[in-house]
Amino acid sequence: MSSTVSLGPLAFAADRLLAVGLLIGFLFLVDRILVAENGRAAPATGMAVLVGLVAARVAYVVLHWEAYAVDPWTVLAFWQGGFTAWAGLLATAAILAWRMRPVRAMRRALGVLAVLAAIWFAASAMLQPEARPLPDLPVLVGMDGTEITPENLAGKPFAINLWATWCPPCRRELPMLAEEAANSDIPILLANQGENRQAVADYLLASGISPRSVVLDKQMGLMDVAGNGVLPTTIFVDAEGEIVATHVGEISRAALSDKLQQLQGD
Numbered sequence: 001m002s003s004t005v006s007l008g009p010l011a012f013a014a015d016r017l018l019a020v021g022l023l024i025g026f027l028f029l030v031d032r033i034l035v036a037e038n039g040r041a042a043p044a045t046g047m048a049v050l051v052g053l054v055a056a057r058v059a060y061v062v063l064h065w066e067a068y069a070v071d072p073w074t075v076l077a078f079w080q081g082g083f084t085a086w087a088g089l090l091a092t093a094a095i096l097a098w099r100m101r102p103v104r105a106m107r108r109a110l111g112v113l114a115v116l117a118a119i120w121f122a123a124s125a126m127l128q129p130e131a132r133p134l135p136d137l138p139v140l141v142g143m144d145g146t147e148i149t150p151e152n153l154a155g156k157p158f159a160i161n162l163w164a165t166w167c168p169p170c171r172r173e174l175p176m177l178a179e180e181a182a183n184s185d186i187p188i189l190l191a192n193q194g195e196n197r198q199a200v201a202d203y204l205l206a207s208g209i210s211p212r213s214v215v216l217d218k219q220m221g222l223m224d225v226a227g228n229g230v231l232p233t234t235i236f237v238d239a240e241g242e243i244v245a246t247h248v249g250e251i252s253r254a255a256l257s258d259k260l261q262q263l264q265g266d
Contacts (some may be wrong), residue, residue, distance in 0.1 A: 006248075013081075013248045013249055014127050014161065015124060015127055016081065017039050018120065018123055018124070018127070019083075020039040020101075020119070022116045023030060023049060023060060025116060026045075026112060027045055027046070028111065028229045029112045030048075030096075030109045030112055031045055033105050033108045033109055034100075036095065037108075037160065038102075038105070042099075042100070042171060044095065044099035044100045045109075047095055047098075048095035048096050048099070048100075049091045049092065049107040051091050051092065052088040052089065052105075053096075054091075055080060055087045055088050055090070056083035056084050056087050056088030056091070057075075057082065057083055058087070058252070059084035059086075060082045060083050060087075061075050061082070061085045061086030061108065063080050063084065064082070064257070064258075065252035066253070066257075067126060067253040067254035067257050068253070069256060070253060071176070073250060074253065077252065079247075079250065080249075080250050080251065080252040080255070081252065081255060082252055082254055082255065083201065085121070089117050089197065093110060093113060095111070096109050097112055103135075113115050115118060123126065126263070129245070129246065131238070131243065131244045132242060132243050133242055133243075134225070134237050134241050134242060134243050135242060137150045137153075137221070137222070137225065138147075138217055138219055138221030138222065140189065140215040140216065140217055141215060141218070142189060142214070142216075143197065143200070143201060143212075143214050143215075143216070145262060148189070148215055153187065153237075154241070155239060156186075156187070156239055157236075157237060157238050157239050157261070157263035157264070158187040158188070158189065158237050159186065159188045159234060159235065159236050159237070159256075159260065159263070160188075160190070160222060160234070160237070161177055161188065161189070161191065161232060161233075161234045161251075162193055162217075162222050162223065162226060162233045162234070162235075163190060163191070163192060163198065163231060163232050163233060164192060164193050164231055165192070165195060165199065166193065167231045167250060168231060169186060169193070169232055169250035170231055170232045170233075171207075172250060173232060173250050173251055174190065175208075176253050177190055177251075177256070178190060178209045178210050178212075178213060178214075180215035180256060181212070182210060182212060182213065184260060186259050186260050186263055186264065187212055187213075189215050190214045190215065191214075191215050191216075191222050192214060192215070193217055193222065193223060194217070194219075195218075195221045197220075201214065205240075222235075226246060228246075228248060230248050232248075232249065232250060232251070233246060233247065233248050234246070234256070235246040235261070236252050236260075237263075238263055244262070244263070245259055247259065
């Protein structure tokens with residue numbers, strides 16, 4: 001199943017759209033329960049969702065603190081993703097049990113939460129893409145003019161990030177990716193899409209970013225490899241030459257670390 005959903009010229013990560021849809025469904029259904037039981041809605045529903053989201057984020061940050069400690073402000077970058085579902089569900093259930101009355105309404109609300117949680121976990125499993133063979137890569141050219149061919153990458157895991165200088169989320173994540181690429185045992189290629197060498201070099205110099213891991217994909221062949229036409233996109237390839245994960249949109253240091261550890265474990 002595709003990990004992205006296209007709406008006209010826009011593309012969204014399917015798991016995030018699913019999460020938003022389930023949150024809206026939860027708010028609607030629990031409000032209907034309260035209206036049926038009490039004749040009106042109550043703030044407990046919104047409070048439960050808010051506390052659940054905060055708890056899910058805090059749990060994720062705590063579990064990945066080593067990554068967040070490097071740039072503590074990114075704790076607030078919730079748009080990058082990074083929520084621990086079980087923590088959010090427990091916190092939401094606790095607020096419902098504490099604040100919602102009558103008891104019958106609380107039990108029905110907890111039932112809705114349980115059903116939607118089951119849908120989330122089942123759908124999330126279905127949305128996990130199966131590993132697929134890496135198609136033939138285009139010839140990539142380093143900033144020093146060195147060609148990087150598929151043979152250079154054969155037999156080892158690696159990651160490729162697709163980016164462009166005009167792409168705001170690409171610009172936000174690129175300094176972190178360049179830093180990680182400089183220190184990672186797994187090669188991380190930062191593949192600029194379709195721009196000329198001088199434009200890329202000028203941008204890197206102005207931004208204080210090392211060109212060491214930056215490569216040029218002038219024909220944008222990697223967009224076909226990614227299969228979604230979205231920037232930024234990060235592709236993770238195992239030592240067997242299979243794409244095992246694709247991250248659509250801005251990636252956090254924590255999410256990158258998780259994916260690289262998975263590659264090392266494969």
